[in-house]
Each structure stands twice: as C-alpha cells, then as structure tokens.
Amino acid sequence: MEVLIPGQERLMINHLVLDFNGTIALDGQIFPFVRDKLVALDKLVKIHVLTADSNGSAYRQCEGLPVEIHVIGKDNQREEKSNFVRRIAPGVAVIGNGVNDELMFREADLSIAVIGKEGCATATLMASNIVVKDVVDGLDLLLMHHRLIPTLRK
Numbered sequence: 720m721e722v723l724i725p726g727q728e729r730l731m732i733n734h735l736v737l738d739f740n741g742t743i744a745l746d747g748q749i750f751p752f753v754r755d756k757l758v759a760l761d762k763l764v765k766i767h768v769l770t771a772d773s774n775g776s777a778y779r780q781c782e783g784l785p786v787e788i789h790v791i792g793k794d795n796q797r798e799e800k801s802n803f804v805r806r807i808a809p810g811v812a813v814i815g816n817g818v819n820d821e822l823m824f825r826e827a828d829l830s831i832a833v834i835g836k837e838g839c840a841t842a843t844l845m846a847s848n849i850v851v852k853d854v855v856d857g858l859d860l861l862l863m864h865h866r867l868i869p870t871l872r873k
Contacts, residue, residue, distance in 0.1 A: 720763045722864045726873030732764055732829060733810035735861065736803065737786075739770035739777050741816045741837040743854055747774025754784060756858040761785035763861065764812070769800050769823075797822045814857045821846050829867075831857040 722730040737743050743753045766786045770777045777788055791799040801822035804811050812829040818840035824830035825846050832839050832847035833854050851857045860866050
C-alpha cells in the first residue's frame with residue numbers, strides 16, 4: 720500500500736502489526752467488525768498479531784483469519800515488540816494501546832493509537848502518529864488510506 724502525503728516522503732506500508740488484547744480484542748474476544756476488516760486488509764498488507772496471549776484465546780479467536788500470530792514472553796514485552804517491528808521494517812504500520820506498544824510505535828513508519836474500552840497508555844499515545852477512538856476506525860484508515868492525508872499532511 721502506497722500513500723502520498725503532501726509535505727512528507729512517500730509512505731509505503733507492507734506490514735500491519737496489531738496488538739491483540741485491548742486493541743483488536745477485549746477480554747480475549749475479537750471485536751465483531753474486526754474480522755471483516757482483516758480479511759479486506761489481507762489484500763493490501765501482511766498482517767501480524769503480537770500478543771502475550773494472557774487470556775489463552777488468541778489462536779482460537781484468530782482461527783481462519785489471514786494473520787500470523789506471534790506470542791511474546793511475559794517479560795520484556797516492550798523490547799520484543801520493538802525488535803519484531805525492526806526485523807520486518809521498513810514499511811510497517813502498527814496499531815495498539817498498551818504501554819508495551821510504545822517502543823514498537825517509535826520503530827514503525829505509521830503508528831495508530833486506539834483509545835478503546837481499555838484506554839491508551841500515555842507513553843504510547845505520545846509516540847503515535849494518529850489517535851482513533853476505536854480499532855475499526857484505525858483499520859478503516861488503512862483500507863481507505865486517502866483518509867490519512869488530511870491528518871498527516873504538513
């Protein structure tokens with residue numbers, strides 16, 4: 720996916736990295752409209768889900784979805800997420816809300832913070848390029864990427 724934003728370099732997004740709980744899921748259950756959005760995004764980017772899988776439901780909830788699940792450890796989550804984004808860069812968009820997402824936000828080419836029902840960690844919010852109230856809004860920004868232009872142009 721290519722986005723031309725006035726006043727900035729061309730934005731190429733090849734990968735989407737999603738936090739699981741608090742971002743695309745609540746209490747281990749994927750939000751209802753997220754599934755359709757992920758299927759549509761699969762045509763544009765490779766989708767990765769990073770999770771500590773605290774609820775033990777990530778694999779079951781993502782079954783049949785075009786995503787690669789990467790389970791991270793309970794310790795050093797910030798660094799693990801950041802290192803993952805660095806390994807697949809450039810061309811990475813990330814969506815998350817937790818404090819453990821902050822460093823991956825700083826590594827990504829485009830970072831979208833989700834306020835959602837769990838809220839958003841202040842450090843992650845400050846490291847984001849865009850803030851949305853709901854993950855579906857963030858996924859729609861990528862599906863209809865012309866919407867990124869008014870928010871990001873300089």
